[in-house]
Amino acid sequence: MTGALKYEWMRIRTIASSYWMAGMAIFFTSAITFLLAVTVDGNDIDDLGLREVTTFIVLAGASIPVIPVMAAPFFAVIGAMSVGHEYRYGTNKATLTANPDRVALLTAKLLVLLLWVVATVVAMLLLNFAITWLFVSDPEFGGHMVRPLLNYIGYCCAFATAGFGLAALLRNQTGAIVGVLVYPLVAEPVLYGIMAAVGDATSEGFGRLSNFLPAAAGRRSMFDPYEIFDGFGTIDTWGVGASVLTFWIGVLITLAAGVTSFLKRDA
Secondary structure (H helix, E strand, O other), X not given: OHHHHHXXXXXXXXXXXXXXXXXXXXXXXXXXHHHHHHHOOHHHOOHHHHHHHHHHHHOHHHHXXXXXXXXXXXXXXXXXXXXXXXXXXXXXXXXXXXXXXXXHHHHHHHXXXXXXXXXXXXXXXXXXXXXXXXXXXXXXXXXXXXXXXXXXXXXXXXXXXXXXXXXXXXXXXXXXXXXHHHHHHHHHHHHHHHHHHHHHHHOOOHHHHHHHOXXXXXXXXXXXXXXXXXXXXXXOOOOHHHXXXXXXXXXXXXXXXXXXXXXXXXX
């Protein structure tokens, strides 16, 4: 296990893409936070609203239009590359020869990946806190931010894990990246819009089926029961706990499929 951890730590910190993906996640997310911070005047917001708006700005509106948050796709790509690089460059057989314990190898890859993502997200959030403090009039920081912040970190880690699982399942870096980006960026928004429209039009609760869309549920978990975000004004959601559970079930199914495939198939 120690050897696998050393190998993976060497791999992730010596390839340029790890830094490019992390850097772009920080840059674009902090840019959104900055734009929100300079357009919001805390003096015009009541006390309850200020708590919500402060959290909203620190999390870059998570990241405003539908799903997913701005940083998530970059972490998903890092996750896909953590396994996909082995197949793209044909090093998978050499890696398994040096580290034949597949369980230890996958565990090391996932642990190092999550460490990299958490460190990046923490740095990003600290920068966002600084921007919010500098540019928002009397921002309200406090314990009310803990749950949204933890869910935000979990959301980013989950996207990285989903990319990791898809790469292990498909054994193809490009396919994993396409899959982990197309589903939350294209497929879910389309399904969400259809369910919201039909549910609202028929008043028969069809829109509630959107509670079963993992990426939307994960993003919603950061802000429910905030009025500015609850259900996007169209869908009656089932609450924070259900959203978190739905999101992580989807991610863990993807991870389990990838791990099972990697362990049972040849190199």
